[in-house]
Amino acid sequence: MNILIAPDKFRGSLEAAQVCRAVEEGVLLAFPDANVTSLPLADGGEGTSEILTRQAGGARISATVSDPLGRRVIADYGLSKDGETAFIEMAAASGLALLQSNERNPLLTSTFGTGELIKDALDRKVKKVILGIGGSATTEGGIGMAAALGCRFYDQNGQLLSPNGQSLSLIHSIDISDIDKRVDDTEFIVACDVTNPLYGSWGAAYVYGPQKGADPAMVEILDEGLKNLAKVASAAFGTDVSDEPGAGAAGGLGAGCMWFLHAVLKDGVSIVMEQSNMSSLVEQADLVITGEGKVDEQTLNGKVVKGLADLCGRYQVPLAVICGTLQITPEQCRDAGMTYAISVLNRPMNLETAQREAFVLVKDATFHLMRLFFSNRKG
Numbered sequence: 001m002n003i004l005i006a007p008d009k010f011r012g013s014l015e016a017a018q019v020c021r022a023v024e025e026g027v028l029l030a031f032p033d034a035n036v037t038s039l040p041l042a043d044g045g046e047g048t049s050e051i052l053t054r055q056a057g058g059a060r061i062s063a064t065v066s067d068p069l070g071r072r073v074i075a076d077y078g079l080s081k082d083g084e085t086a087f088i089e090m091a092a093a094s095g096l097a098l099l100q101s102n103e104r105n106p107l108l109t110s111t112f113g114t115g116e117l118i119k120d121a122l123d124r125k126v127k128k129v130i131l132g133i134g135g136s137a138t139t140e141g142g143i144g145m146a147a148a149l150g151c152r153f154y155d156q157n158g159q160l161l162s163p164n165g166q167s168l169s170l171i172h173s174i175d176i177s178d179i180d181k182r183v184d185d186t187e188f189i190v191a192c193d194v195t196n197p198l199y200g201s202w203g204a205a206y207v208y209g210p211q212k213g214a215d216p217a218m219v220e221i222l223d224e225g226l227k228n229l230a231k232v233a234s235a236a237f238g239t240d241v242s243d244e245p246g247a248g249a250a251g252g253l254g255a256g257c258m259w260f261l262h263a264v265l266k267d268g269v270s271i272v273m274e275q276s277n278m279s280s281l282v283e284q285a286d287l288v289i290t291g292e293g294k295v296d297e298q299t300l301n302g303k304v305v306k307g308l309a310d311l312c313g314r315y316q317v318p319l320a321v322i323c324g325t326l327q328i329t330p331e332q333c334r335d336a337g338m339t340y341a342i343s344v345l346n347r348p349m350n351l352e353t354a355q356r357e358a359f360v361l362v363k364d365a366t367f368h369l370m371r372l373f374f375s376n377r378k379g
Contacts, residue, residue: 001374003027004285005038006278008304009047010293010324013358016040016051022359023289023322026366031374039276041290041304044191044268045134049087052130053078055276056085061124065093065116066148068109068137073098077117085128086121090114090250091135094144096212099137104213106139106205106222107166111253115148118261122182130271131257132191133250139209139222140165141198141229142256150178151260165251168225174236179260188263191271196248198241198255199226204248212251226252233259269307282308283315287373289366291322300328300336309337320373322365324354340369 005027007019014022020038027034039055042048053060058080067073078087091097093113096104114131121129138144140163143153147163152175154160161167197203205214205222214222226242229252234240237259241247246265247255257263273279282288290308292299299305305321312319318339326343333341344361345354354361 001031001286002035002284003037004281004288005036006041006288006308007290007322008041008043008292010291010358010362012293013324013355014362016042016047018359019291019362022362023291023366026363027289027370029363030367030370037281037285039278039281041272041276041308042268043304044132044193044271046089046091048132048191048268048272049078049089049092052087052272052275053080056080056087058087061120063117063120065120066110066113067098068094068113069099069103070110070112073113075113075117077121079121079124079126083124084126085130086124086126087130088114088117088121089132089134090253091132093117094138095135096137097135104137106137106209106212106214106251107218108164109138109212110140110144110162110164111136111138111142111256112144112148112163114253115145118145119148119180122180122186126186128187128189130189130191130275131263132268133253133257134191134193136250136253137212138165138253139205139212139214139226139251140168141226141233141252142260143167143171143229145253145256146179146260149180149183149260151176152178165222165225169221169228171229171232174232176236183261188257188261189271190246190254190257190263190265191268192246192249192254192265193268194249195245197243198230198247198252199223202248204252207248208251230255269304273307273311278311282311282317285317287318287320288312289320289322289369291362293323294325294327295321295323295341296325296327297332300332305338306336313337318373320369322362322369324358340373342369
């Protein structure tokens with residue numbers, strides 16, 4: 001039998017690669033002769049770059065860049081074995097996790113360091129950049145990233161502006177004459193798992209600004225600033241992308257990538273699956289086993305499990321889902337295309353115990369589901 005293991009991480013307990021190992025142990029405990037293929041997955045957020053790099057047989061690259069407040073830090077990204085594709089997470093340079101809670105202020109933070117990572121990749125002559133934009137500390141429409149690549153932003157008096165959130169409302173003109181010419185020769189694909197527009201009540205500032213340190217007054221300033229950026233950038237580039245799904249992702253970096261990098265935005269699950277040749281692997285499988293820490297209504301809207309369910313449905317391959325917490329109904333499970341879904345928790349336990357025992361719990365749950373699916377086979 002051919003078993004494909006393709007889980008996301010169990011946040012707080014197991015990385016996706018560890019989940020793969022636990023599931024594989026459970027499969028082989030039930031059927032030692034099973035042919036197992038393991039492929040850690042991600043939805044475009046944290047860990048995506050590392051997974052894509054591993055799948056491409058690549059290596060991790062370190063670069064010294066600016067953090068969200070301009071301090072020099074060492075950030076990593078991935079480079080494929082053939083040197084043609086860079087796998088970058090903006091959070092490595094411009095992420096909220098790089099700041100102390102009292103440092104969070106989207107009026108002051110910038111994506112400049114993300115632009116420096118892109119420039120480092122261009123220096124290595126890559127032809128494609130896959131950029132994950134989750135976990136940002138910024139709300140500045142990607143002007144910091146653009147500035148690192150040579151773009152300049154000026155106020156109405158011709159004064160050069162610092163590329164951060166508080167400058168957005170002051171932008172009067174954009175000079176793209178010195179933007180790195182290699183940008184036009186490079187394919188940019190952005191992993192984006194939200195559909196928010198750039199500004200407005202569902203935009204970057206109102207929806208995500210508060211978690212980045214913005215109080216209500218700051219949110220209004222940032223939203224007006226993003227609206228101003230949209231007006232000026234739309235005139236400069238001849239296109240308004242502010243209402244495109246994902247434009248408001250990462251504090252408007254989604255829109256910035258479309259304007260300054262001519263990038264295409266895709267959901268992270270699709271990108272990871274494309275890079276993994278997932279269709280071919282699913283087609284050859286007798287059973288696909290996936291999972292994540294929590295399966296809930298969010299799972300039904302574009303995360304790893306839903307992406308795999310759609311693919312398995314296309315090839316009529318059963319999909320088994322294991323998770324820490326199962327919070328969807330049997331009807332939702334059926335309608336989403338999941339053949340089988342179960343929590344790994346086998347007794348009452350607190351969160352700390354569940355996280356500590358996660359590996360064994362996943363292995364044991366996998367053993368039982370394998371015996372259920374293939375009960376007519378000798379083990």
